[in-house]
Amino acid sequence: MGGTDQGTHLRVLLDDVHVSYRVRPHGRLTPRRAIRVEAVRGVSLEIREGESVGIIGRNGAGKSTLLRAMAGLLPLERGVVYASSTPVLLGVGKTLVPRLSGRENIELGCLALGLTRAEVRERMDDIVEFSGLAASIDLPLSTYSSGMGARLKFAIASSVVHDILLLDEALATGDMDFKERSIARMHELRSRAQAVVLVSHSMSSIRESCSRVVWLDKGTIRADGAPEDIIAEYTDDTRRRRQTRREARAKGSSA
Numbered sequence: 129m130g131g132t133d134q135g136t137h138l139r140v141l142l143d144d145v146h147v148s149y150r151v152r153p154h155g156r157l158t159p160r161r162a163i164r165v166e167a168v169r170g171v172s173l174e175i176r177e178g179e180s181v182g183i184i185g186r187n188g189a190g191k192s193t194l195l196r197a198m199a200g201l202l203p204l205e206r207g208v209v210y211a212s213s214t215p216v217l218l219g220v221g222k223t224l225v226p227r228l229s230g231r232e233n234i235e236l237g238c239l240a241l242g243l244t245r246a247e248v249r250e251r252m253d254d255i256v257e258f259s260g261l262a263a264s265i266d267l268p269l270s271t272y273s274s275g276m277g278a279r280l281k282f283a284i285a286s287s288v289v290h291d292i293l294l295l296d297e298a299l300a301t302g303d304m305d306f307k308e309r310s311i312a313r314m315h316e317l318r319s320r321a322q323a324v325v326l327v328s329h330s331m332s333s334i335r336e337s338c339s340r341v342v343w344l345d346k347g348t349i350r351a352d353g354a355p356e357d358i359i360a361e362y363t364d365d366t367r368r369r370r371q372t373r374r375e376a377r378a379k380g381s382s383a
Contacts, residue, residue, distance in 0.1 A: 139292060139323040140175040140198065140215065145207035147190070147197050167193040169347040170207070180314075180324040182338035182355065184331070184362055190347040191327045195294050198325065212322065213291040218282075226270035230261055230280055233269050237284035251287050258313070259283035260306055279306055286313050291322045297329070311336055331359050 146169055150162035168190045175181055183191050196202045198209055199217040209215075224233045234255050238248040256265050259279050261272075269277065295314075314337045318324045328334055334341060334355060341358035343351040351358050 136176040136178055138174060139177050139212045141210040142171055142173040143208050145171045145197060145209060146205040147193050147202055148205050167347055168197065171349055173342065175323050175325065177322050179340055180318045180338045182334035182341045183325065183327045183344055184334060184341060185344035189344045191344050192296050194344065195296050195325065195327050199294055211292055215292040215294050216290040217294045218285045224269060227268055229268055230265040233280065234284055238287065241288045243288065255283050255287050258309065282310060286317060289317060289320045293317055293321050293324045295326045297327060335359060
């Protein structure tokens with residue numbers, strides 16, 4: 129596999145992973161039968177100790193589906209995922225309660241992540257400070273903007289170190305100052321975790337946070353290697369596709 133170091137321990141192995149799901153089209157003129165969507169098609173991947181792997185690709189490429197499958201949150205149609213410990217998808221959104229305050233949600237979220245009440249008390253001030261929400265921390269979560277809620281979730285979830293971390297767009301929230309702190313936290317998590325996998329549309333976040341990049345296209349791996357090389361290939365391909373679409377529109381309007 130590209131980007132791997134055969135001298136380090138293998139932490140995650142994906143062997144011919146396939147994930148599909150069924151969707152039912154809307155509208156009277158569409159078929160009533162559910163349509164099978166192949167979101168991930170035959171992905172094989174090795175992730176070794178110390179690697180921070182970025183997964184990039186256009187919308188619908190299967191990035192988030194693959195991440196959820198790695199975390200055991202989606203069933204595999206075919207193939208298998210091996211891991212040296214349970215991969216954890218960084219996020220506690222489902223455990224947060226809108227009517228509770230930010231502070232109460234920190235306690236609830238941390239308990240859900242396995243901390244004791246004593247550990248929560250020890251970390252409370254640091255989590256509040258990292259989130260940048262001290263002025264609003266005792267207000268109900270329902271009063272928070274979506275950006276504030278995302279910052280609180282990331283602050284909670286990143287307060288616990290797991291051996292294998294999976295992140296989906298975790299660095300793409302908040303203002304520039306919070307993004308910089310998130311990147312710094314990612315580096316810290318990476319140094320303490322055995323392996324990190326990050327899905328993001330932000331090439332700058334991927335470039336700064338990852339030691340290796342996998343380009344996913346239509347559910348399959350199109351390229352795997354050094355961040356600068358793969359990001360350049362992906363950016364060039366995106367530029368060519370946009371140019372082709374512009375030319376097609378121009379041709380259609382002049383017809």
